[in-house]
Amino acid sequence: MRWRWHLTKQALLLAAMVVVAGSAAMQSHARADEVAAEKPLPSAIEAALIMKEIVPEAPVYIRVFKEESELEVWKARPNGRYALVKTFPVCNWGGTLGPKRVMGDSMSPEGFYRVTPEGLKPDSKYHLAFNIGYPNALDRALGRTGNYIMVHGDCRSVGCFAMSDKYIEEIYAFVRDALNAGEPSIPIHVFPFRMTAENMKRHAGNEARDTWKPLREAFDDFARTREPPKIGMCGKRYVVNALTPVGNDPYADCPAVIGKRIAPLSPRSSKRLVKADPRLEAQGPKLKSAEASFGWTSPISGAMFAWGTGGNTPSTRPGKPSQNESDAALGALQPIVKR
Structure with missing residues (x-):
């Protein structure tokens, strides 16, 4: 009996060591993400903004184009117009062109959304993340379901917009700095594609085309004014x-x-x-x-x-x-x- 108890004690000790090691690894991962969430914008970006007389804390406007797999970050200039700072490649997004309709359809949404301070996720298991705010009030009114649609790192996605870890750190810093400077929210507008006349004609037969009218209008207005719609x-x-x-x-x-x-x-x-x-x-x-x-x-x-x-x-x-x-x-x- 004594040797059995000794083995049992060894097994318990080993299990405890595994739990402690796993906990330490998780804490280390969380600390790494917290550090990543606090990183400033790269010095090259800050220098480029200064050259254009744009302060790092200036308001931000984000556009996502699904077909092109691109995410744009725009910032306000002193005259109130917005300038394109950088275009980031999107690693992955879910589904096809068209709006997200129901939870579990693996679709990435299209429409007009906002990132709030509560939407920042510095402890995301996908390195860093922020919630775009789907479903918004109109989505809910139209019976669309689903939640926790993020822009995040790790390059993996099921309905979210996944970036590389390097790029999500930069995008996260843009959003964080603008929110910390007092912006109540950051507009993030998701388009099926760049809504030029040629692209609209190319997708004229898509069953989602009737949902694209306001998106096309917003795209055209911004092209003329450089002010977020x-x-x-x-x-x-x-x-x-x-x-x-x-x-x-x-x-x-x-x-x-x-x-x-x-x-x-x-x-x-x-x-x-x-x-x-x-x-x-x-x-x-x-x-x-x-x-x-x-x-x-x-x-x-x-x-x-x-x-x-x-x-x-x-x-x-x-x-x-x-x-x-x-x-x-x-x-x-x-x-x-x-x-």
Whole structure:
């Protein structure tokens, strides 16, 4: 009996040693991730931002393109326009083109999302991660299910957007610094592809094409203004850059008329616009030329204000850029930092 008890004690001791070793390894891994989460932006990126007069804590805008497997990081310049800082390759994403609909479909979502401070995951088992906020209010209103959709490291994905560990450290630092500087959230807009006319034509037969209308609108607006599109929800649909105030309740009725806001005007010009037409609600909008069922010509620079009904978004036709909408004013077309 004594030798059996001795062997049992040895087995218990060995098991305890294994548990302790495993716990130590897990703690070491957690500490490594915590250190990674605190890494500053690489000095080369910080230097490039300084050269463009962009502070590291400036607001961030992220775009993801599924077909191209690319993630872009844009940052605000002093003039309010955003410049492309860097384009990162996405290792993996889930499913095919089109929105995520149900939990377990292995699809990566498409749409308009936001990263909040609560969404940062410095202790992720995929090195580092942040939650993009799927499902948003519209997804839930449309019956879409699923959760914990992340941008993370480790290059493995089932519905998330997986990056290399090196790149997630950089992307995480961009997001962390902007949130720590006081930004309440970081917009992250996920597109099926770069929504050029050629690509839209190439995918015209895709069954998801009806879900891409607001994404195409946001893509086109940003190409013209270099300002992240303002996204609202009503009538169980997205509303992009609405002139009439639109909230974020997908169950709310849409306003009877929805205009198109492109770029903000000065406070003085805003007051003149509201005086000319109270429907503008002091939003201070400046609109690109547009075609709609009816329009109204502004006394300011002859701008055309397009109004669509609550059920329809006015079709738009970009006008020629003004002098202050040159590439230099809008922001860099090429990334400031090469990958």
